[in-house]
Amino acid sequence: MEKSAENKIIEDLLPQKFGKQGTIWVISLLAVCALGFYAYCRQLYYGLEVTALRDYASWGIYISNFVFFVAISLVGSLITAVLRLTDVHWSTPLTRIAEIIAVSAISFAGLIIIVDMGRPDRFYNLFTHGRLQSPIIWDVIVITTYLFISLLLLYFPLLPDLKIMIGFKERNGKYLQKLYEFLGSFWKNKPEQFKITDKAINILSVTIIPVAFAIHTVTSWLFATTYRPGWDSTNFGAYFISGAFLVGAGGVLIAMYVFRTHYKLEKYITDEHFNKMGKIVVLLALVYLYFNINEFLVPAFKMKKAEEEHLMGLFTGEFSPIFWFAISASMLVPILILIFKKGRTPKWAFFAGILVVVGSWFKRFLIVTPTLLHPFLPMHDVPKNYMHYFPTWEEWAIAGGSLAGALLVITFFARIFPIVPIHETIIETDSHEKA
Amino acid sequence: MRKHKLIQLLVLVIALVPSILMAQAVEKNSLSLTLKYYNDNNVTHHLLVLAKSKIDGKFQTVPNIPVEFYITSDADKANLIGKGKTDDRGQAVIEIPPTAKVEWLKSPNQNFVVVGAATKKFDEGRGELAITKAKIKVDTADGRIVNAKVVALVDTTWTPIAAVDVIVGVRRLGGILNVNETQTYPTDSSGGVTAEYKRDSLPGDQKGNITLVASVVDNETYGNLSSELVVPWGTKSVYMTNFDHRTLFARRGYSPLWLEILAYSIVVAVWSVIIFLLVQIKNLKKLGVE
Numbered sequence A: 001m002e003k004s005a006e007n008k009i010i011e012d013l014l015p016q017k018f019g020k021q022g023t024i025w026v027i028s029l030l031a032v033c034a035l036g037f038y039a040y041c042r043q044l045y046y047g048l049e050v051t052a053l054r055d056y057a058s059w060g061i062y063i064s065n066f067v068f069f070v071a072i073s074l075v076g077s078l079i080t081a082v083l084r085l086t087d088v089h090w091s092t093p094l095t096r097i098a099e100i101i102a103v104s105a106i107s108f109a110g111l112i113i114i115v116d117m118g119r120p121d122r123f124y125n126l127f128t129h130g131r132l133q134s135p136i137i138w139d140v141i142v143i144t145t146y147l148f149i150s151l152l153l154l155y156f157p158l159l160p161d162l163k164i165m166i167g168f169k170e171r172n173g174k175y176l177q178k179l180y181e182f183l184g185s186f187w188k189n190k191p192e193q194f195k196i197t198d199k200a201i202n203i204l205s206v207t208i209i210p211v212a213f214a215i216h217t218v219t220s221w222l223f224a225t226t227y228r229p230g231w232d233s234t235n236f237g238a239y240f241i242s243g244a245f246l247v248g249a250g251g252v253l254i255a256m257y258v259f260r261t262h263y264k265l266e267k268y269i270t271d272e273h274f275n276k277m278g279k280i281v282v283l284l285a286l287v288y289l290y291f292n293i294n295e296f297l298v299p300a301f302k303m304k305k306a307e308e309e310h311l312m313g314l315f316t317g318e319f320s321p322i323f324w325f326a327i328s329a330s331m332l333v334p335i336l337i338l339i340f341k342k343g344r345t346p347k348w349a350f351f352a353g354i355l356v357v358v359g360s361w362f363k364r365f366l367i368v369t370p371t372l373l374h375p376f377l378p379m380h381d382v383p384k385n386y387m388h389y390f391p392t393w394e395e396w397a398i399a400g401g402s403l404a405g406a407l408l409v410i411t412f413f414a415r416i417f418p419i420v421p422i423h424e425t426i427i428e429t430d431s432h433e434k435a
Numbered sequence B: 001m002r003k004h005k006l007i008q009l010l011v012l013v014i015a016l017v018p019s020i021l022m023a024q025a026v027e028k029n030s031l032s033l034t035l036k037y038y039n040d041n042n043v044t045h046h047l048l049v050l051a052k053s054k055i056d057g058k059f060q061t062v063p064n065i066p067v068e069f070y071i072t073s074d075a076d077k078a079n080l081i082g083k084g085k086t087d088d089r090g091q092a093v094i095e096i097p098p099t100a101k102v103e104w105l106k107s108p109n110q111n112f113v114v115v116g117a118a119t120k121k122f123d124e125g126r127g128e129l130a131i132t133k134a135k136i137k138v139d140t141a142d143g144r145i146v147n148a149k150v151v152a153l154v155d156t157t158w159t160p161i162a163a164v165d166v167i168v169g170v171r172r173l174g175g176i177l178n179v180n181e182t183q184t185y186p187t188d189s190s191g192g193v194t195a196e197y198k199r200d201s202l203p204g205d206q207k208g209n210i211t212l213v214a215s216v217v218d219n220e221t222y223g224n225l226s227s228e229l230v231v232p233w234g235t236k237s238v239y240m241t242n243f244d245h246r247t248l249f250a251r252r253g254y255s256p257l258w259l260e261i262l263a264y265s266i267v268v269a270v271w272s273v274i275i276f277l278l279v280q281i282k283n284l285k286k287l288g289v290e
Helices: A003-013 A020-046 A061-073 A075-085 A092-116 A135-166 A174-184 A191-224 A236-262 A271-302 A305-315 A320-338 A346-372 A393-416 A422-434 B002-025 B098-104 B257-289
Strands: B032-040 B044-055 B058-061 B066-071 B080-085 B091-095 B109-116 B125-132 B134-141 B145-154 B157-160 B165-172 B175-178 B192-196 B210-219 B223-231
Touching (some): A061 A092, A061 A191, A061 A346, A075 A092, A092 A236, A271 A320, A305 A346, B032 B125, B044 B125, B066 B098, B080 B091, B145 B165, B145 B210
Antiparallel strands (some): B044 B058, B066 B109, B165 B175, B210 B223
């Protein structure tokens, strides 16, 4: 490859400073985070009383958010590991986007669990008094493991890019230069080093798939190991994993569009990427739809007394607007958009991605909360407000703050590191030219 | 003038309405107090009062009525043997105190009086009871036979009493389970009853002990008498617990071995890979320095 072409790629893909839009975006996110932090301080001071969580709905939008974060984090293994191991090269520009979404989401999944605790100062009890038999402990173990693997999978492919960025000392500024040198000054582009990183990435790609499956299966078991209407299912592991892949792929569609338009990466994140990701989203939405039909149609066909109230609440009752919105937005409409080639253009795919992500968030809420409002043994003489759940402004602010925080991590990562791998793009462009 | 009189009449009615309503509000229900006597195992004696009143056409128990118990039929302060307040079931209980001994020993017959204080809703109530002092004894004979004997105090002698219904059973969950299908036995001329114990597989305590009970219930003359005897006729109960067993629902540190092996193997395997990769980063650094 000619040096000028290589330089052009580097120039295009180097991280860029926030423009006007970027600054407004960051300030907005920081404002949402600050409001969330204020709400959390109130929660710490007054206790969970400031939330709408009561003896019935003890899990509300915090746990919905947790399940959502865990779900979206699965995209790291889909794009990076599954597509890499199946020798799919078109996904190369998307790998880092997928990995940073995974790292950011899984970090906030861990944080939101602490937020859900009335006494976060007792978090250490999970380790000192935790029972190995409990899926909660498995979740703690598997989330920590997945975070480490995702960080490594983010770090190893970044090393050659760090070497490139260290070469732009003046552009980087003092602090970024120090950071790059701290992280990758030892990288000398030696063949032995490439050999080690290639091997490490392959090992990580193999390892992350079972861990990713485990993280979401275990999260599903938090519910499925409890005998309650709506959770008592043997299908939950597969149902959660398919849903997680879908929301993750939807998230990537959004990120692809935003980075492509904001950083002008049309040459690297092409229409073809949207076309292919769109097809993947259709496939995943169909699979998830299949599991949803299984999850709701079979119990509805039997309509056991204990399940009836829960199911009717979803189909025609209190939660029906959210239920039908979630089903339509996360599956039906995206399928209808993306199944056609015209729908797999960047703008439509972006729109479909937003629908998938928003619909999936509400789907997580429907998995968590309505079941809690319909226990097998209703409590005697509970206040009427215990039987309904609508989050307080503190809950919305904290949940919104965590979502903004996750976006902020992705935003700052894209400001500091190349969001499309520079070295891999050069190698692939070179091999294309040679071919 | 006529109009003026009408206004005066109206004012008078308005003035009288509250007092009429008040008069209705202070109308009280009468209180019925039923007094019962209990001889517990020939050791202690207690009195129970049940407060009832006819409310909405039905007899209902009345809680929170202060009651005073007197020995003899004279509700004099000198004869007061205890105070109480009826509970949610309309009952109040006192043990006959040792201070009543002098009065108790005076005669083979004994009178008691209970007085329920007047409250906002109820009039004062009074209940009386006259009993003849009696006791019941329970014993066993070979072949798991239960014998019971009822005697009453006549002058100064304990005399057997005939034709008194006796329940012979086993103390079970706060009640009495009959020793066989016969509900009650009338005492013969010697004051005795004999019952065959047929509850072979009844669980007892760790030694197989069960408690036999012979009792006379709500007898008009003698009140309630009961006597107990512990016998090893039950099956031995062995306390079983799986508290220390390794199960999925056990406490911390008692998870099943298969789960521990599986979980720790997975954790060790995955984290070995992570550690291996961290070592690879160290190797990369070494290569960069060389």
